[in-house]
Amino acid sequence: MFVFNFKEFECPFNCFAEIIKGKWRTGIILSLSGSPKRFSELKKELAGVSSKVLADNLRALENGGLISRTVFPTVPPAVEYSLTEQGQELSGIMDSINNWAGIFLNKGEAVTYTE
Amino acid sequence: MFVFNFKEFECPFNCFAEIIKGKWRTGIILSLSGSPKRFSELKKELAGVSSKVLADNLRALENGGLISRTVFPTVPPAVEYSLTEQGQELSGIMDSINNWAGIFLNKGEAVTYTE
DNA sequence: CGGTATCCTTGATGATACTG
DNA sequence: CAGTATCATCAAGGATACCG
Numbered sequence: 001m002f003v004f005n006f007k008e009f010e011c012p013f014n015c016f017a018e019i020i021k022g023k024w025r026t027g028i029i030l031s032l033s034g035s036p037k038r039f040s041e042l043k044k045e046l047a048g049v050s051s052k053v054l055a056d057n058l059r060a061l062e063n064g065g066l067i068s069r070t071v072f073p074t075v076p077p078a079v080e081y082s083l084t085e086q087g088q089e090l091s092g093i094m095d096s097i098n099n100w101a102g103i104f105l106n107k108g109e110a111v112t113y114t115e
Numbered sequence: 116m117f118v119f120n121f122k123e124f125e126c127p128f129n130c131f132a133e134i135i136k137g138k139w140r141t142g143i144i145l146s147l148s149g150s151p152k153r154f155s156e157l158k159k160e161l162a163g164v165s166s167k168v169l170a171d172n173l174r175a176l177e178n179g180g181l182i183s184r185t186v187f188p189t190v191p192p193a194v195e196y197s198l199t200e201q202g203q204e205l206s207g208i209m210d211s212i213n214n215w216a217g218i219f220l221n222k223g224e225a226v227t228y229t230e
Numbered sequence: 231c232g233g234t235a236t237c238c239t240t241g242a243t244g245a246t247a248c249t250g
Numbered sequence: 251c252a253g254t255a256t257c258a259t260c261a262a263g264g265a266t267a268c269c270g
Binding site: 167 | 251252253254255
């Protein structure tokens with residue numbers, strides 16, 4: 001699998017777009033902003049994601065320095081994912097986004113589309 | 116073509132993800148945040164986009180209330196796209212994103228934008 | 231438990247041609 | 251000028267099977 005290096009972008013916004021790209025990465029960041037989680041916990045929380053796709057995206061975010069992966073050498077193995085410092089800053093940005101979109105959605109109720 | 120209604124999302128972040136979805140919508144918003152632009156100007160600025168894809172995305176953003184489309188009944192026809200009030204608020208959010216990503220790209224050091 | 235390895239589907243994008 | 255109509259392409263995502 002090809003993992004793009006986020007840091008190779010010239011344009012900051014293209015970099016951001018790559019980071020949150022696809023159907024699952026935003027959910028991963030949001031979930032980990034609550035607390036560190038194990039692979040199976042993430043898979044349960046992100047209802048519908050397959051192991052392959054979840055692993056692919058976790059690898060991309062880890063490679064980009066936004067999350068970190070800690071292996072506990074127990075039997076059976078336990079792996080914990082958490083946000084790095086940069087990942088936590090990103091989750092702050094996502095809070096702003098969440099606020100804006102929340103307001104946007106409420107304004108939407110005032111709009112009447114008569115069809 | 117199917118145009119999703121942004122306002123139908125429950126989750127604000129999914130709503131935002133849908134709004135900026137794909138390769139071109141962020142560029143459209145950023146371009147229009149500078150000044151209103153005509154179809155051909157946008158196409159020139161977003162190097163590589165096809166008429167079809169540009170039109171599809173403009174339609175989606177217009178439908179979502181983020182940009183507005185004004186037709187001047189001249190010959191040949193002139194059409195101007197601009198941000199709505201909600202679109203301008205979104206571009207403010209995108210500025211925050213741009214700042215964060217700029218810092219991220221410089222590995223955590225403060226970025227100074229001297230203009 | 232936490233993944234990989236394959237194969238397949240699907241939808242966004244791109245190329246090209248055409249039009250009021 | 252500002253699109254629409256078709257068709258082709260390609261990578262993200264999903265299904266399933268398997269493994270240390």
